[in-house]
Amino acid sequence: MIRGGDRLGPTVLLCLFGILCESYGSPRSHVEAQRLERKRSIFKREVNCSSDQYFTNGLCCEKCPAGSVVAQHCNATGNKPKCEGCKDGFDFMDHSNGLGKCLRCGTCDEVVGLIEEEPCRKTQNVKCRCKEDYICSDSPCVHCTALPTETGYSALWFLSLLPLILALGCAIYFLCKRRKKKKFQLVKYKEFEMIPIPYPDIDLSGHIIDIADRMTISDVKCFVRKNNMTPVIMDQILHDHLHDTAEQKVQLLRRWYQSHGTKGAFRTLITSLREAKLCAVADEIMKSVEGAENGNTHASVATSGEA
Structure with missing residues (x-):
């Protein structure tokens, strides 16, 4: 029995040592666990406070309204604290809060x-x-x-407006220059139109083909339409020569010349072309007709001399 007890001695001692360690360690672990849990609980409550609440002592208290501060905190989450008003003219609070002291009023220096x-x-x-x-x-x-004195203020005001004045002056200058140029061109054009055409009553029947060659079909249509040719006559001529643009131009000009007559026809033709901004075409036609008429005149004189 004694020997058996001797064999069991170390085992018993180990068990007793383990029990003692557990008994000393358990309270400590329990305290730490409780402390950690309390911290977690406090943190959780702090995070869950709404925007109209403030956190204090592990509680979410309702905020005091503007114009007051906390005199005594609440005793349970969601309850209102005891609030104390600020003093007019001495301190203030311009928002809802959980503060314990009002803000001092400022001064106007x-x-x-x-x-x-x-x-x-x-x-x-x-x-x-x-x-x-x-x-x-x-x-x-x-x-x-x-503020600057009256003189200094006026100078400052003028300098601030100087860029605007310069921009406005430039705009007026260029506008006047452009208007003057346009007026000069108009006067020049009117003076040119006042120059009498050298051959006001030339017989154009022999020049119709040459005139048609120097004008596009669009120019011819615009010219005869402006000079009172009816759409019915125009459509008939165009239809009769449906695929021959050159013949369309000739026939349109001949029909216009027949209805207008020799008197003033050449002047009407040149004036209409210039009004339509076809000055180059008008110059070519004048030069061609003038050359042809001068050639015919010289030929007639030579024939008369030989006779």
Whole structure:
């Protein structure tokens, strides 16, 4: 028995040692666990406080309204604390809060050009503005500077408007220049139109083909339409020579010449072409007709001389 007890001795001692370690270690672990859980719980409650609440002592208390601060915190989450109002003209609080002290009212320093616009109240700080003949030099306005004197202010005003004045002057200058140029061109054109055509009553029957060659079908249509040819006659001529643009031009010009007659026909042709901005075409036709007429005149004189 004694030997058996001797064999069991070390085992018993180990068991006793384990029990003692567990008994000393368990309270410690339990305390740490409780502390960690409490921290987690506090953190959780802090995070879950709404925007109209504030966190204190592990609770979410309702905020005090603007114009007051907390005098005593709430005793349960979601409850209202005891609030204490600020003093008009002495301190203020301009938002809902969980603070324990109001903010001191500011002052309007006349040394820097400020005067009181609205007094300090429970829910707002004092509002200042610059006094007469002063202007804010920063934002928000905490410092004012005196306006320039009348002469200096006028010069400053003029310099600020100088770029606009220069731009306006340039615009007026170029506008007047453009209008003057346009007026000069109009006068020149009218003077040119007043020059009498050398051959006002030339017989154009022998020049119709040459005239048609120097004009496009669009130019011819525009010319005869402007000179009172009816759409019915135009359509008939165009249809009769459906695939021959050259013949269409000739027939349209001949029909116009037949209805107009020799008197004033050449003048009408040249004037209409110039009004249609076809001055180059008009010059070519005048040169061609003038050359042909002068050639015919010389030929007639030579024939008369031989006779």
